[in-house]
Amino acid sequence: MRRLSPIPLTRDNFLPFGDVIDGETANPIVINQGFAQRFNDLARIDVEAGGGAVNVSLFRGQPRPRPIAIRLMERHPLGSQLFMPLQDRPWLVLVAADVHDFASYRAFTATGRQGVNYARHVWHHPLLVFDADSRFLVVDRKGPGNNLEEVWFAPAFLFDLTP
Amino acid sequence: MRRLSPIPLTRDNFLPFGDVIDGETANPIVINQGFAQRFNDLARIDVEAGGGAVNVSLFRGQPRPRPIAIRLMERHPLGSQLFMPLQDRPWLVLVAADVHDFASYRAFTATGRQGVNYARHVWHHPLLVFDADSRFLVVDRKGPGNNLEEVWFAPAFLFDLTP
Numbered sequence: 517m518r519r520l521s522p523i524p525l526t527r528d529n530f531l532p533f534g535d536v537i538d539g540e541t542a543n544p545i546v547i548n549q550g551f552a553q554r555f556n557d558l559a560r561i562d563v564e565a566g567g568g569a570v571n572v573s574l575f576r577g578q579p580r581p582r583p584i585a586i587r588l589m590e591r592h593p594l595g596s597q598l599f600m601p602l603q604d605r606p607w608l609v610l611v612a613a614d615v616h617d618f619a620s621y622r623a624f625t626a627t628g629r630q631g632v633n634y635a636r637h638v639w640h641h642p643l644l645v646f647d648a649d650s651r652f653l654v655v656d657r658k659g660p661g662n663n664l665e666e667v668w669f670a671p672a673f674l675f676d677l678t679p
Numbered sequence: 680m681r682r683l684s685p686i687p688l689t690r691d692n693f694l695p696f697g698d699v700i701d702g703e704t705a706n707p708i709v710i711n712q713g714f715a716q717r718f719n720d721l722a723r724i725d726v727e728a729g730g731g732a733v734n735v736s737l738f739r740g741q742p743r744p745r746p747i748a749i750r751l752m753e754r755h756p757l758g759s760q761l762f763m764p765l766q767d768r769p770w771l772v773l774v775a776a777d778v779h780d781f782a783s784y785r786a787f788t789a790t791g792r793q794g795v796n797y798a799r800h801v802w803h804h805p806l807l808v809f810d811a812d813s814r815f816l817v818v819d820r821k822g823p824g825n826n827l828e829e830v831w832f833a834p835a836f837l838f839d840l841t842p
Binding site for chain 2: 538539542544548549551552553554555556557558561563569570571572573574575576577578579580587588598600601602603604629631642643651653654655658
């Protein structure tokens with residue numbers, strides 16, 4: 517079994533892969549007559565290639581059996597893809613600089629208050645959650661063209677998430 | 680005191696003002712090898728006027744004293760503005776077709792699983808929450824130009840939210 521210990525997600529360690537949407541680590545602006553703080557401009561939304569536009573969706577994810585069998589990785593050549601959790605529960609992020617080089621894989625545990633925005637072309641695994649019916653707001657791309665590349669592994673490699 | 684009973688938010692009754700982002704009322708697509716459902720394309724993001732781009736932010740809102748004193752309404756002439764709650768707690772939406780005509784005001788109670796996307800030009804009150812430290816993901820516009828119009832009321836009118 518492949519072993520890759522997830523580390524806590526931060527803006528710095530995720531920088532090669534995209535943005536972390538995290539109100540704990542930004543300086544807010546006070547707005548709304550003092551009744552709100554705004555943590556401004558946290559993600560680079562990059563969806564206009566090939567005539568694309570912003571697509572706002574809700575995802576409801578289910579946990580996979582442990583150890584997690586990694587059967588595929590995917591990336592979106594035409595747009596960024598943002599996931600923001602809608603419950604305060606940790607979840608998991610798996611990315612790779614080079615999909616064919618296991619040494620380039622990185623796993624992160626995100627808190628339930630951290631979202632991520634995968635940059636265009638960044639290899640990542642589909643949504644990985646620990647809890648049934650985990651809900652996410654997703655901001656990605658709609659429009660013409662093929663915005664999905666997948667690499668499938670046969671056999672799957674098993675992924676030991678033990679920290 | 681003005682009295683305006685909030686009614687439960689639905690896609691239909693909010694249609695003149697924008698979109699409701701609600702996974703309970705859309706037909707999902709099954710994705711991610713069966714481990715997720717996607718409720719697709721729930722909001723019209725309209726931020727390109729005047730050279731604008733998408734701005735993703737986090738808001739943290741605080742409740743106002745009751746009865747709520749309405750001192751201003753605002754609208755964004757250059758872009759839509761989407762609010763998605765990040766905790767499963769109800770919140771309040773106050774909009775108006777004509778900011779100077781009280782008969783055109785509408786109040787809605789949103790569940791903690793419902794977001795709204797105010798269309799461009801739609802008069803609305805800043806964020807109204809019931810609970811301290813209520814967190815929202817916000818998708819609106821950044822870019823040149825003045826994207827804020829406000830109308831202030833002096834004296835404020837008090838808003839009785841009794842259902």
